[in-house]
Amino acid sequence: LLVIALLLSSLSIFGVIKIGALLPLTGGVSAFGDLVKKGIELAHEEKGTVLGQKIEVVYMDTRSEKTEAANGIARLIDKEGVIAVIGEVISGNSIAAGEIAEKKKVPMVSPSSTNPLVTQGKKFVSRVCFIDPLQGTALAEFAVKTLKIKKATVFTDVEQDYSVGLSNYFIERFKKYGGQVLQVQYKSGDQEFSAQLSQALAFGSEAIVVTGYYNEIALVAQQARSLGFKGYILAGDGADAPELIKIGGRAVEGIYFSDHYHPDAPVTQVSKKFVEAFVKKYGVKPSTLSALGYDAYMLIVEAIERAKTTKPELIATAIRSIKNFQGATGVISIDPNTGNPTKDVVILTVKNQQFAFAAKISASDLK
Ligand code: PHE
Numbered sequence: 384l385l386v387i388a389l390l391l392s393s394l395s396i397f398g399v400i401k402i403g404a405l406l407p408l409t410g411g412v413s414a415f416g417d418l419v420k421k422g423i424e425l426a427h428e429e430k431g432t433v434l435g436q437k438i439e440v441v442y443m444d445t446r447s448e449k450t451e452a453a454n455g456i457a458r459l460i461d462k463e464g465v466i467a468v469i470g471e472v473i474s475g476n477s478i479a480a481g482e483i484a485e486k487k488k489v490p491m492v493s494p495s496s497t498n499p500l501v502t503q504g505k506k507f508v509s510r511v512c513f514i515d516p517l518q519g520t521a522l523a524e525f526a527v528k529t530l531k532i533k534k535a536t537v538f539t540d541v542e543q544d545y546s547v548g549l550s551n552y553f554i555e556r557f558k559k560y561g562g563q564v565l566q567v568q569y570k571s572g573d574q575e576f577s578a579q580l581s582q583a584l585a586f587g588s589e590a591i592v593v594t595g596y597y598n599e600i601a602l603v604a605q606q607a608r609s610l611g612f613k614g615y616i617l618a619g620d621g622a623d624a625p626e627l628i629k630i631g632g633r634a635v636e637g638i639y640f641s642d643h644y645h646p647d648a649p650v651t652q653v654s655k656k657f658v659e660a661f662v663k664k665y666g667v668k669p670s671t672l673s674a675l676g677y678d679a680y681m682l683i684v685e686a687i688e689r690a691k692t693t694k695p696e697l698i699a700t701a702i703r704s705i706k707n708f709q710g711a712t713g714v715i716s717i718d719p720n721t722g723n724p725t726k727d728v729v730i731l732t733v734k735n736q737q738f739a740f741a742a743k744i745s746a747s748d749l750k
Pocket of ligand 1: 415472473474475495496497498545620621622623671672
């Protein structure tokens, strides 16, 4: 009996499987980190063991910065001994962290980083979300075909790979339909947009498209409305945090943005169960990023199960061979060559100070 007890206790000490979660928990986009963490915590509660061992999630804050993202993932791998990493959230940070994951041959799965460069040329980095060529095209299609916009000013955050890329993909498709574009620049953390807005107004913009993150989108919207801009305000998935509405208030009412998911438009059986469990645990409906965080965790655990080993290299191979995985945000099949799934895009709006589902754009319609 003593031997068995000793064996069991040593198993529970040494038999812990560590998964890293590299997130922007403080800094410019901390709202994103918090949302993803909530999804991971729920997933961990539902599935806390794999291969008969306990899973421990080790959280690492990147302070929303590239260098900290790179340092953080190195620490997770070298000091904590994680066998896989969920993260980062924003593309610039995932590009930085992904270089390290690739060198150290440890799989990283981003819940939400949509820039193509995140996985390009890599074997160890994958993601559970669509990529920006698709998102930018979807947003342009919606702008032209549904909203009938012909003249737009695109606000690009030149410090964010995500914003630079998404702007380009939007502009490419928008121009293809004969749209006219003015592009203006800003930087993460900027507070004051009057110079860019006066250009946008002089241009006669029917829409202002802000391809960055929630803080600046909210401020641009506020300042645009106070200058009397009556046209459409559009954005990408970077708009999706409750802070957009907290900061932007009535100025973000009626904004449209492309996104991955909405809790009122469940796509799988898992989506429905996920929403119920999330509401029970947190008392609010899940944001997109919580659903994506949930999916990233569950997909990694599934890959460990299929690989039947804790060897990072074999888990990476298993991640790349996942097909028809039933996630909260949709059915996920990872392309073995690119590490990217193909998923549908949704358009959300702000209605009565809440995110509401507006439209769905199927990936297969976006050739
Ligand atoms: N797609 C964004 C990026 O790559 C991150 C994001 C995804 C933010 C979903 C909010 C919601 O930087």
